[in-house]
Amino acid sequence: MAASPILIWGAGAIGGTLGAYWKRAGLDVVLVDQVAEHVEACRTRGLAITGPVEEFTQVVPALTPAEVRGTFDIIVLAVKAQATEAALAQLKPHLAADGYVLSAQNGLNELTIARAVGEDRTMGCFVNFGADWHGPGEILFGNRAAVVVGEIDGSIRERTRAMHQRLAIFEPNAVLTDNIWGYLWGKLAYGAMLFATALTNDSMSENFADPRRTIVFDRLGREVMAVAKARGVVPIGFNGFDPEVFAPGAPPEGSAASIAALAEFNRHTAKTHSGIWRDLAVRKRKTEVDPQIGVIATLGAEVGVATPAIAKLVDLIHAIEDGEKPMAFSTFQKLIDTCAST
Numbered sequence: 001m002a003a004s005p006i007l008i009w010g011a012g013a014i015g016g017t018l019g020a021y022w023k024r025a026g027l028d029v030v031l032v033d034q035v036a037e038h039v040e041a042c043r044t045r046g047l048a049i050t051g052p053v054e055e056f057t058q059v060v061p062a063l064t065p066a067e068v069r070g071t072f073d074i075i076v077l078a079v080k081a082q083a084t085e086a087a088l089a090q091l092k093p094h095l096a097a098d099g100y101v102l103s104a105q106n107g108l109n110e111l112t113i114a115r116a117v118g119e120d121r122t123m124g125c126f127v128n129f130g131a132d133w134h135g136p137g138e139i140l141f142g143n144r145a146a147v148v149v150g151e152i153d154g155s156i157r158e159r160t161r162a163m164h165q166r167l168a169i170f171e172p173n174a175v176l177t178d179n180i181w182g183y184l185w186g187k188l189a190y191g192a193m194l195f196a197t198a199l200t201n202d203s204m205s206e207n208f209a210d211p212r213r214t215i216v217f218d219r220l221g222r223e224v225m226a227v228a229k230a231r232g233v234v235p236i237g238f239n240g241f242d243p244e245v246f247a248p249g250a251p252p253e254g255s256a257a258s259i260a261a262l263a264e265f266n267r268h269t270a271k272t273h274s275g276i277w278r279d280l281a282v283r284k285r286k287t288e289v290d291p292q293i294g295v296i297a298t299l300g301a302e303v304g305v306a307t308p309a310i311a312k313l314v315d316l317i318h319a320i321e322d323g324e325k326p327m328a329f330s331t332f333q334k335l336i337d338t339c340a341s342t
Ligand SMILES: NC(=O)C1=CN([C@@H]2O[C@H](COP(=O)(O)OP(=O)(O)OC[C@H]3O[C@@H](n4cnc5c(N)ncnc54)[C@H](OP(=O)(O)O)[C@@H]3O)[C@@H](O)[C@H]2O)C=CC1
Pocket: 009, 010, 011, 012, 013, 014, 015, 032, 033, 034, 035, 065, 078, 079, 080, 081, 083, 086, 087, 090, 104, 105, 106, 107, 127, 128, 129, 130, 131, 132, 133, 271, 275, 288
């Protein structure tokens, strides 16, 4: 057990769910969030976790960033990727000299965190469970899924094992890995597909099950895996996503089976749409597209791998964010056209 409370910086869908489970299990946890009404709800009437996995309400100590005092051994970062740098600037003075930040986010945030606080004060994490923030003190926990922890240098230390045990309180099948980058790149490939599902209002499962869209999911998976392989990453699969079938030269039957498995996996969640869709359709705000997906094109260019489908997808998401294109199949069709012609 850490000597100081664990801070969870960003107490929305992911951070809030984790915090409620940890607090219920007796861990010393403090949530930090910039939404003052949410902070007030969590520390007074409690954080209500709803949905098919489990329903309970848990009071959790919570602060706004301005209220945080002192230093902490463990800070779990769970803001959207585009908020990472600003959150790091706020939390850095509160991180103990021998403490660390754990990224419970999508994308390669560990690179940004390591630049800000140092490689040794950064721990990697991959989360694939589904949750939605519904309002102050209200989170839908839609489905259980993979949770993985590992050091960014591949070592396994006492602190990594201790964090793995904490994560197992939340997800009994949590994995301790020496290849966290393999999981993070796998999620980047799946994440690119999730961005494509957000081009329409159809559910994730409906998207993956539509044969007209298979060409897009196949191409996105292959582009990300080609970049990963060229960068020496050995990607790892999870929850229906099989990286090997998207590897350069792999036959189409394998990727079709993995896309069907993703349709099946997502048929069983109360979180029917991705967080990206929720940002666009419900929250009406910008998505994580640049730090999460745009970065793949940049990393691909560095190793000579072209990523035309990724580039088109980024453009289409920007067009929706800017109100220039609808969330509709006509927008998805533009990506199909790019994949068919390149
Ligand atoms: N939701 C899901 O099912 C999954 C999400 N992820 C990933 O997890 C990460 C977190 O996503 P999610 O939990 O859904 O996001 P949410 O928007 O639900 O939660 C993030 C919270 O952090 C707050 N916040 C933003 N900046 C700061 C700051 N500087 N200091 C304190 N609080 C801040 C946000 O406030 P505000 O709303 O005002 O910005 C919000 O309340 C993302 O990278 C996402 O892609 C991964 C797997 C599944």
